[in-house]
Each structure stands twice: as structure tokens, then as C-alpha cells.
Amino acid sequence: MTLSLPGAAAPEAETRLGFWPVLNDVLHQPSALAGLAIVTVFVLLGLISPLIEPYSVHEATCAVFEPPSWQHWFGCDDGGIDVFSLVLRGGRISMIVGVIATFIAIGIGATVGILSGYFGGWVDTVLMRITDYFLVIPQIVLMIVIAAVWGPSLSHVIIVIGALMWTSTARLIRAQVKSLRERVYVKRVEALGASHFHIIIRHILPQIGPLLVANTVLAITVAIFNETALAFLGLSDPTAITWGTIMEHAFDRAAVSSGAWWAIVPAGVAVAVLIMGCYMLGRSIEDGLNPRLKVSYLSLHGWKLRPLVGRGPDAI
Amino acid sequence: MLSDKEFSLSSAFAIQDLNIWFGANTGNVRAEFHVVKNVNLELAPGERLGLVGESGSGKTTTILAAMGLLPANAEVSGRILLGGTDILHGGEASIAPHRWKDIAMVFQGAMSAFNPVRTIGWQIAEAMQMHGVARGVAMTRRIGELLELVGIPADHAVRFPHQLSGGMRQRAMIAMALACEPRVLLADEPTTALDVMVQDQVMKLLVRLSKELNLALVLVTHDLAIVAQSCHRAAVMLKGEVVEQGDVGDLYHRPKHEYTRKLFEATPDVFTTPEAPVRTSPASKKTEPASPLLDVRNISVSYPRVRSFRDMLRGVEPEASSAVENVSLRVDPGEMVALVGQSGSGKTTTLQAILGMVKARAGSIHLNGRDVTGLSSGQWRPLRRQVQMIYQDPYESLDLRYRVRSTVEEPLRVHGIGLTAKERDGLICAALERVGLTPVERYLNRFPHELSGGQRQRVAIASAIVLKPELLLADEPVSMLDVSVRAGVLELLDELRTDARMGILMITHDLSTAAHYADRIAVMHQGRIVEEGAAAAVVRSPKADYTRALLASIPHPDPNRSTLADLST
């Protein structure tokens, strides 16, 4: 039962289905706007970082662990390299790693989820069993093992993260597609004589599009996390500059005991701000898609009384 | 012990000048909707009042206001009188003490209204504990009494909601409403999701309780026939206003408001079925060759149970549950056949088998003389042009992202009909005109949410007939529509039958509709067809016991022809 509250509430909920209406709706929320702004700034900085890095990221330009100054905004690391330039360059590579790994993961996850949810039966059973195993096996440990066996390299990191991170996407998409598959309009199109391909491309994919976007944005946070974790454990390419390796180097070269917080804080805060941005954006889209969040029977305020107008003893 | 309340002539419950507004924030614009306007209702103890209206008329909002359960964006004015005292004046604070103790509610859809992880007994007990009505052993005993009062064995108190059938859940909901011996009971569409026979039982129960306990009962429903059979008086709501109120007999025989008359006219009446269907079958039927459009012979369909791990260990094949057993059907061109049955009777499965969506275990299906039994989905695809389907819920059956034009165009694209856009446009417009969506230009570029339920169903029908099929399968085509637009859609199907000579197989749970529009009726029960024959014959002289029971449970819109309960007291 849904209480059909007359007025604008009911029809409005139905219009929020296509991709653009959802996006339009979501972008009216301040948190989504803030998230989008953050992500945009980071992407722009990543694109133009080689142009705006004030110093070289390979050669020493100042003293070891020099504190922040007007010349070196974020100070210098153990090799006398400008931290601001490092963080800019690191962001570029971290984001590339995160995005490619995410696309691999979302690609596998969406394919598995759609096939499994749409066709059901043995396809579903086999694919979901595989997914369940991947889900239970602790991924970071498997990543460590694989990265250790294959040797440290950035492309290994990307493949390992991408190939192990798809399970939750597959689960989520499968559940969505499964319920879409039971929707009457999909049945109707099937009864019209449309092929499975037609139904998936024209009716299923557009419906899960917004969810897929939200999931991609949220998955980027996990990918970047995993990259920094792997890098921190020394399993990334030691010569590559990423946010993960910057923090790893700082930890390795005793930045903590020297009190050189500026060698750690910029990279860490950069990761945190980007992840917050992605999270706020992704979460807002996901929440906007969830009709169950629109009603609460436990609101802080109750209904209000309006003084009587017209007839009756209390008329004003 | 419950029934010896004093009978008083003064009003038990009254709503005076009730107005409700809902505020809505759409983007930056704050809008306000006046959804209930100056509603006045009054009930004496033991009196039953039907509050009738279509979806969005404000009837549910009215009784939620009386319970003080409106959402935060609502503003209310007016008075709710309980035995003469206004309980609304202090807002939530003044309603709360009376809620459930004096005025209780039976919610629509007992499945979601019960907490799924608590037992029925626990939830009934909670109501009593909250108001200090009973405790300890006395409470346990009272739960048993309440359940037995509504016809549930007392030991079912330990069951969870999902372990009860739909009818039982609704009864348990009624038992919970009665837990604190209220004087007023508000019932919100208490039988909507139930089959007609279960609906009949639940309504009889409500009427009996209202008499025994001297309860004032407000019955919110869209079904006039139920009100006619179970209530003394009725109030008809339209767009937030009570447009007419009075004795059910007066409303039926001498409706004053245009809308009331329309509602009664739209309520099909199985008992006034003419000897032959409304629009007599054209004589052409006799000249038709004997080859049927659809010929289903002795099909059986079964759903295999999923093999569990334990079955595997034991090496047992799970027994298949039979959904349809030995069903034969025949539809000729220009003929409408109704397949009538309750939910779970196998009628939808039969339809699925005809469409080739589920495999028949035995029997054969011939379409236009061609054997289509067991065709693969690839072989079926080109044949789908000949058989089109119309679904129950027009809110669900259209992709909300597609405009009307694209929805109707899609089948053409799928089957590669109409090479140019212009050619397709011609076909689309013709189909829309055929279903009465004129002028076509007004509808072509609309989205489903910009259409009413009836219009949506017409779009769905247009996208089915644009392929010019010979056979239409209609699955409860009007049951989700408001009463007043049902007739229009059914008339449209009827026209397709006579003008375009389509054969139509309509599934319905509603014998009245079937009797009015179909040439022949097949009654299905537990996977089998128990009776088949000309529509009038089935309704007037039913042969099967099941058909008779089904007929007996249909409420009659004329209050004088009591089928449901004896109102003489």
C-alpha cells in the first residue's frame, strides 16, 4: 500500500525516472552540487597539472623536509622536492588509476549483473555463485598476494583493483535488472516480439543508467582507496607518483617522527576531499532514485492546525 | 461482554467542516493543494457509512486526519467529534489519547501494515499494552478471544504475518483494531486486494462486528456495490468534496448528483445481464468458417520446484506443482471470450502459455491453424504480430521515458513495418484515432505521466493494435482503472471485436464485467475450467457449484437486493 496523497506528490514521483529528470532533481540538492563542484575542480586540476606545477617533481628544489613557505606552499619532502607539485602530479595519476580501474570493474559488474538479472535461470545461478565467492574472499589480501606474485607495477594495480572490485556492482545491477525484468512494460515489449538485445538496450540500460552513474562515482572512491592502500604497502610502482606513493614515501622516510606533517597532509587531504566529493555526488543520485526514502512516518514535526475559517463556533 | 455497550441515539463520531491542505515544494516554488474541502460526516453508534470516491478524491486523507496521522506537510482545520467532544482542537496532543482506544483503523493492504518480523499476537498485545487495557494472562486470553472473534484460531497468535493468507491477515488487522474496544472503526479499502469470495467474508465480518459491538464504522472504498450491501448510508467524494450524502437506497434509486449516477451506471451489475450480451453478436458468426482463431486443446502447465540441496542429497526430483490442468479454449474471429477466476486459479498461466512465455507440459495450441506449441522464442517472434496482449496496470505497462509516439512506434520498428517515418506516422495516427485519443496531435508528444489512467490504457491498446493483430489477449484490462473510465475501455475492446473482427480473450476476476461484454465465459478454478458456455447462460443458470458460489459472493449495487448481509435490524 502506498498512501496516495493527492496533489503534486504522487505524479511527481513517477516523473523522476529518466536520466535527465533524475540528474536535474539531484542537482537541486546542495550536497550534490558541492560534490559535483569538487569533482570538476579535481578533474580540471588533473588535466592541466603539468602546466601549473610550480617546480619539478623529480629534482630537488629546496631543503629536506623544508616547512611550508611562500615559495613552497606545501613545503618539501625528504628529497627536497616541492610537495605542492608532487600532489598535483600524484592526483593526475591517482585519478587515472582510479578511473580506469573503476571502468574495468563497472564494465564487468554491469555485464554480469545484466546477464544474470535478465536471463535468470542457470546463467544467474552460475554468475551469482562466482560473484558470491569473489565477495567473500577478502579482496585487499588477494590484491596483496597477486601484486606480490606479479611484481609491483601501476598496470598490475589497475587490473587487480578492477578485476576484484566488480562484485558489489554486479549484485546491485542484478537486483535492479531482475525487478525491471518483472516489470509489465518489459513483458509487454517482449510480447510485442522484441529481441532480448532490443529490450536490454532500449528499456533496461536506460533505466539503470542513473544507478550505474552513481555506482561508478562511488566505485571511484573505493578504487582510489585501494590504490593508496596498495601503494602504502609498497605494492605499487615505486617510481610512479600517486597520492598513495607520496604518503608511503613520507611514512618510509620518517616524516612522522620528524614531525614533517606537510609531507603527508596535502596528499591525504586531497584524497579525502575528492572522495567526499564523489561520495556526496554518488549518494545524492542513489538516494534520489530510491522512492522508499521519500516517505517518513517519523518526521520531527507533526501536521499543523489551521484556524477555522467560515462556519462553526471557532470561526475567525 | 463486548456487546453490552449502551446504545445511544446521539452521534458516536462526527467530522465537521474538515479542510486539509498539503504543502509541496517543487524546486523553488512552494505550492499548496486544498485536498479536502468542508467535509461533514456524522455517524450514530452501530451505524455504517460508506465513503465512496475514486483515487485522489481525498477519502483516505479524510480518515487519516480523523486519526491524526497526516504527514508533516499537512494543515488541518475543522472538528473531529467523538461522542460530542472535539478531539482535534489541541492537535496531536488531544487526538493521541483517543487513538486506537476510542477510534481505530483498519489499514489497506495488511501485508505491509503488519510488522513482518513480529508475530500477530505480539502486535495485538502491543496495542493493548500501550493503552493499559490488559496485561499478563488476561491479555493472552484476550488476544485469543479477539482472534476467534474474527474467525482465526486462537493458536495462530504465534504466527508471523507472512504465514497467514491474505484474508486471514485482513481479519487479524481487524482483530488488532478491536483490541482496545474502540467505539469508532475506520476501514480503508479493507478488501481491495482480496478475491471476491474472501472479500465477501471480510465484509460480512465487519458488518457482524459493527452490529455486535455497536461500532460506528466508516468504510472507505471505491466499490459502490460493497457499500450498497454493507452500509446504511453513503457519502460520495469528488475532488475533496462530499458531493452527495444519504441513505444507500436513495443514492441508488434517486441519485441527485450527476457523478453519483455516473458511478452507479459504471458499476457492472451481473444480475441485470440481458439474455444476450449488451450489443448483440452480429449474425456474421454463423457464416464464419469453422476454423477457430485460437484453439487450445487440453494444455497442462506445471512449474517445477527448485531442486533443494536436500533433494540433491536424497537424489529426489522435486515434485512439480501443477498450475494449469487439461484446459481447452477456443476463440473465433470477432468473438470475445472471458476467462474468469480468482487469483491463483491459473488464468494468467494459461495466457502465458498461449503467448509461448511458459511451456505447456501437455496439449496443443493452434493459432490460425498453425501449431505453436513448444516453439522457441526465435520462432515465436514473427508470429507475435498476430497475437497482442493488453496488461492490467496501465501505470506499469508503459515505459515512462517514452512519449506516446515512440511507444506506439516501437512495435512497428521491432517488426520492421513501415519503411519511412512518414509511413509509420500514418499508422501511429490511425491507431491512436482508433482508440479514441483524438485529436492525435495533442497526445503524440506526451509522456505517460501526463495522461490519465484510462488514456494510458488506450495508448497501450494502440501499441497493440498498430500491428493489426488477429487475436488480442487482455489481462484484467480495467481492474486498475477508476470505475468511471472502465466502461469506455471495455466499449473500445468491444468495437475492436465487432469492427476489426479481432478475437479477444479477456482474463478477469469480475464475473459482472464478463457477463456484460463477453460472448462466452469460461470459469476457471484451481487450474481447471469448471464451466464454459454462453455468457448469459453461465450467469443465469450456472451449472458448477463453484460458479454458483462465485455469483453468490458478488455484491449487488442495489441495496434492496441484499446479497451480502441482512440489514433489516
Place this chain on the structure above:
Amino acid sequence: MRGSAYIWKRIVFAVVTVFVALTLNFILFRVLPGGPVSQISRVPNASPALKQALTAQFGLDKPLWEQYLLYLQQTFRGNFGVSYMNRQPVLDNLIEAFSNTIPMVAAGTILALTLGVVVGVISAVRRGSMTDHLSTNIAVLFYAFPTQFLGMMLLIIFAGVLPSAGMNDPFAIGGSGWDTFLDALKHMVLPVTTLALTLYAENALIVRSAMLETLGEDYILTAKAKGVPRRRLIRAHALRNAMLPIVTMVAMSLGAVVTGSILIEVIFSWPGIGRALYTAVLKRDYPMLQGGFLAITVVVITFNLIADLIYYKLDPRITT
């Protein structure tokens, strides 16, 4: 009783998953090109005698399936091989490492769960209020900080105030039992805080949205109509139902617990399983790596099974 079928199914699934992990382990280390055991030469400082011993131990001269059987047999006997590093049986190393990890991770996880549920419930029932905005944004902030970053920040901030490395003070030998206990407790503060902070945020966000979903259910309105007061409504109806998705999602975030504890053990030099894994990677100690992977996997699978059983207890609707 169809419920027992569900329990059986989950147990069988857990057992099969352990086998999958075993096989994965075998393939990663033996079958894949570059697998360390197949390239014995990569074992650091391997003498010919060691090579011979290893060849015999792993049956490298036998066909693959026999190697697999041999490997399974050895594993079930608890023989994970000998660590290259300290020449101790891997099993002994693992047991020691786990006994160090468990108190720290248990304390951090329990703290994070409690905090997460409390904060999540409060922001859900006060949805849209200042409290909700504040606590949700703080949770998002802590969710966004990488674990190692939080750990390092705590190290810098509390340098000198609290012990920063290890489980106990090596120079404080001879103190009373109480002193040793206090010392251990002090050493636990920073790692446990870091773990709790990283984990509570995700839990709080999970609990909040699960609660919000149940608050829109019709039975909440029914309970409200019955006169159930707010506190009871939250506890007995909303939270009780929200526990179902919460259990599922907390079980799925077990991976985050593992990741977090590995990073924290590295940062705070905590001699647990995570640090053992880290050192094994650095020193290319493959038997340790293999054993550690297997052990953590079995632990995670066990906790998943426990979560399944809790779910079964909580949801009367489970039949298959």
C-alpha cells in the same frame, strides 16, 4: 522445517568457498607463470639442498593434480610450510600473529559498530535537522580519509603522549600484572581509535539509510496509530527491521575491516597478522604469504557465515 535447509545451504557455501580459496591459492602460487613455487630459483639465497627439499616437499616433479592433492593433504594437516624468514612453521607464526591482532581488531570493530549504530539511528530519526547534517557530514569526512592518513595524523598529534609502536613497552619488564595491563591498554589506544574512526563512518552511513528506508514503511504508521511512543517505535519496529539490511551490509564491509587492520598494524608496528602479511610481501616470504591469505580468508568466511546465521535468527521469513 525448511529453515534448516537455509542453514545447511549457508554452511555448504562457506565450506565450498574455503575450497575455492584453497584452489585459488594453489593456482596463484603454483600454476600461473611466475608463480614463486614453480620458480624455486626466486627463493632468496636458496641452496641446492633447500631447492631439493622444496621440490620434494611440494612434489614439483609430479603431475599437477597430484601436487594439488598433496597440497590439500598438507594444508589439512595444518602444515603450511616453514617461513623463510624465521624458520618457524607458518602455522605457529600465524597463531601468534592472530592472537595479537584479535584484541585490537575486536575492540576497534565493536567500538565502531556501537558508535555507528548510535550515530546512524540518531541522524535517521532526526532527519533533516542540524544534528543529522552535522553527524552525517562528519561521518562522510571520516569515511573519506584514508586509514593510513588518519593513523599518521594521530601519530603526529599524540607523539610523546601515547605510545606509538608495538604492543607493549620492552623496557617495562618486571612491573606488576596491573602495570603490564595498563601498558598494553595504552598501546592499544591509537590503533583502536584509528580503526574505530575509519569503520564507524561507514557503519553510521549504512545504519542511517537502512533506518530511513524502514521509517517509510506502512507498519510504522500502523504502530504510530496504535499509540506506540517514539522511542519504542524506533527500537522495537524501525531498528528491529533495519537490522536485516544492516547485518548484510556490515558483513559485506568485513573487507574494510581487514584492509583497515593491515594498514594500522603497519603504521603502529603492531605484530599482528596484517603486519606479518606486509613483511612477508617485503621479504618475499611466500609460505607466510600463502598461509596468511588462507587464514584471513577462512576468518572472513566464518564471519560471513555467522552473519548469515544472525540474519536467519532475525528474519522469520527465511524459508530456503
